[in-house]
Amino acid sequence: MTPALPTQRVDRTAADASATAWALAARGGDPDAADHFVRALHGDVLRYVTYLSGDPQAAHDLTQDTFARAFGSLHRFEGRASARTWLLTIARRAVADSLRRAAVRPRIADAVDWQAAVERAQPCGLPGFEDGVALLDLLEALSDERREAFLLTQIVGLSYEEAAGFVGCPVGTVRSRVSRSRAILGRLLREAEAEGAFAA
Structure with a gap:
């Protein structure tokens, strides 16, 4: 980033x-x-x-x-x-x-195979869909606090000061959470790429 x-x-x-x-x-x-x-x-x-x-x-x-x-x-x-x-x-x-x-x-499904029905309903095949799913999966690896700090500053575009005011913590804490999030996401991306290369 x-x-x-x-x-x-x-x-x-x-x-x-x-x-x-x-x-x-x-x-x-x-x-x-x-x-x-x-x-x-x-x-x-x-x-x-x-x-x-x-x-x-x-x-x-x-x-x-x-x-x-x-x-x-x-x-x-x-x-x-x-x-x-x-x-x-x-x-x-x-x-x-x-x-x-x-x-x-309560979740109710009329279909016999409700899992297949859910999968068919997903908007796959759209441009960037796979990347979006991959990003959501990677973000799930972060703690709630780190994910929110990362999203506010890197996705929404708030400054560290604005994000700190928004979540109610010191600016240094937001910086630390974002830095740690980047490190974790970078490591996960490298591991995924290595697994993909190995599988190929």
């Missing part, structure tokens, strides 16, 4: 400031600002809930749920944190609630 360039950080800061301004304007009832707010942060929320939930098929519903919750509590948003940080906090709660509901919901 290459570190973010200074210009990228400036662009990110400006984008966060714009999204926060749009959220505040939307709170005041501006429909155009609400539209800009959603467009500015939709991709970040979608990526975040996809990796947190581990379920790409549910990601769009979770993203919708996140924005529905955000607009329901927008009157309380005061801009003390960036709109993105605030929204990702809501997204994390939406995913946690979804996982909790799924854990208590």
